[in-house]
Amino acid sequence: MRQPxxxxxxxxxxxxLMQQARAKSWAALHAISARMHPGISExxxxxxxxxxxxxxxxxxxxxxxIIRIGENTTRTFRQRSKPDVRLGENDSYFIDLGLVFDxxxxxxxxxxxxxxxxxxxxxxxAARTLFxxxxxxxxxxxxxxxxxxxxxxxxxxxxxxxxxxxxxxxxVGDFPHSIHKAGDLGxxxxxxxxxxxxxxxxxxxxxEPFGAFFEDLLTRQPLTDPPAT
Numbered sequence: 001m002r003q004p005x006x007x008x009x010x011x012x013x014x015x016x017l018m019q020q021a022r023a024k025s026w027a028a029l030h031a032i033s034a035r036m037h038p039g040i041s042e043x044x045x046x047x048x049x050x051x052x053x054x055x056x057x058x059x060x061x062x063x064x065x066i067i068r069i070g071e072n073t074t075r076t077f078r079q080r081s082k083p084d085v086r087l088g089e090n091d092s093y094f095i096d097l098g099l100v101f102d103x104x105x106x107x108x109x110x111x112x113x114x115x116x117x118x119x120x121x122x123x124x125x126a127a128r129t130l131f132x133x134x135x136x137x138x139x140x141x142x143x144x145x146x147x148x149x150x151x152x153x154x155x156x157x158x159x160x161x162x163x164x165x166x167x168x169x170x171x172v173g174d175f176p177h178s179i180h181k182a183g184d185l186g187x188x189x190x191x192x193x194x195x196x197x198x199x200x201x202x203x204x205x206x207x208e209p210f211g212a213f214f215e216d217l218l219t220r221q222p223l224t225d226p227p228a229t
Contacts, residue, residue, distance in 0.1 A: 021106035028097060045067045062098045062105050068081060069086065070209075076202070077167070094212065104173070110124075111123070130152060131201045195218075
């Protein structure tokens with residue numbers, strides 16, 4: 001049985017506005033990525049993000065901007081980055097945004113690679129591939145949130161990567177979704193509702209100090225892929 005408070009929405013909730021918030025969030029993410037370059041630090045990248053938000057008319061953030069570079073790509077949302085890390089010539093970074101547009105929450109994340117770094121590129125692509133495989137399993141088999149992340153762990157191991165089990169996905173909705181106290185997607189013991197949950201995937205190399213992150217809205221109708229950089 002569903003727990004209504006975990007998937008409750010406000011009177012202003014509109015699925016079309018959720019899709020709009022998603023699209024605008026992806027546009028912001030790729031605009032930030034276009035400003036990234038070897039030598040940039042995480043604090044400098046945050047300043048670039050602020051400039052993008054002003055240009056795009058972002059209403060507010062609903063969670064802090066996360067930009068992780070190099071070895072910090074293995075760290076979770078709540079862990080502090082190692083300071084003084086700068087983007088290398090053959091390196092990787094990820095961006096995680098939680099933005100509000102028209103009173104609705106977007107939450108998107110992706111990993112990017114500079115130069116020639118084949119293993120890092122493979123890790124970034126694996127995170128995207130795993131996201132789509134898990135989302136497809138939910139659509140086809142109506143899996144619970146718990147089963148989705150168990151499936152993700154099995155797939156990640158088969159692919160040769162290590163899944164970060166501390167990252168379990170979460171609710172979104174009309175701002176602020178947090179009043180519903182929904183908890184994590186990975187702890188949900190029933191199938192998540194359409195268009196209300198973010199599926200998060202964070203992978204790490206089994207032995208090297210780098211990882212990758214990808215997240216997007218979980219919907220019954222497969223979403224159009226975010227625009228390429």
